Amino acid sequence: MRLLIMGPPGAGKGTQAKYVAEHFKIPAISTGDIFRANVGQGTPLGIEAKRYMDAGEYVPDEVTNLMVRDRIDEPDAVAGFLLDGYPRTLAQVEELDGMVAFTGHSLDAVIVLTADRDEIVERLLRRAQTEGRADDTEDVIRRRQEVYAEETEPLIAIYRERGLTHEVDGMGEVDQVTQRIFDSLNGVIES
Numbered sequence: 001m002r003l004l005i006m007g008p009p010g011a012g013k014g015t016q017a018k019y020v021a022e023h024f025k026i027p028a029i030s031t032g033d034i035f036r037a038n039v040g041q042g043t044p045l046g047i048e049a050k051r052y053m054d055a056g057e058y059v060p061d062e063v064t065n066l067m068v069r070d071r072i073d074e075p076d077a078v079a080g081f082l083l084d085g086y087p088r089t090l091a092q093v094e095e096l097d098g099m100v101a102f103t104g105h106s107l108d109a110v111i112v113l114t115a116d117r118d119e120i121v122e123r124l125l126r127r128a129q130t131e132g133r134a135d136d137t138e139d140v141i142r143r144r145q146e147v148y149a150e151e152t153e154p155l156i157a158i159y160r161e162r163g164l165t166h167e168v169d170g171m172g173e174v175d176q177v178t179q180r181i182f183d184s185l186n187g188v189i190e191s
């Protein structure tokens, strides 16, 4: 089972990815989490990625693609995975197509979490005050939304044309949203 979850920053992708991945017994692979772990450990990858993350910009495709390639080659991802936060650019879409095709498989579904942009920004600003993530200043939050709208949102159409998208309302209680995702995937994917 090879799934993607897409949606604007702050729509709750990471939270939902964990529940969905657990249900299908596949790893949830978050590029943002991998970058943050590398930043935390001070690895060369982390040092490189931090500059972009702190500004709300995307880490260059070559760096991100290599990292994802390595991660999905790991044994736990051979039978499938749920990618959270990747692909985010056209070059990444093409790279992922190549990676998946190489293994003789194809993507099964793309979960698209929809959310009210203004409400998300409000929520992220509140979270910034309580958690103080380095990429959670107001300017960076707004920049991340802009970059998403410019570079990533248009990519959803590619997967829609392939008939893979499942658009799910991401607003509301976490477990309600999870249930909507399962309802939407029902019939497409046997669990």
Ligand code: AMP
Residues within 6 Å of the ligand: 009, 031, 032, 033, 035, 052, 053, 054, 056, 057, 058, 059, 060, 064, 084, 085, 086, 087, 088, 089, 092, 144
């Ligand atoms: P996230 O936690 O998914 O919002 O990711 C946090 C940050 O990591 C993003 O704002 C980017 O700087 C970087 N990042 C995560 N995934 C990608 C990606 N697929 N391509 C480029 N940069 C990424």
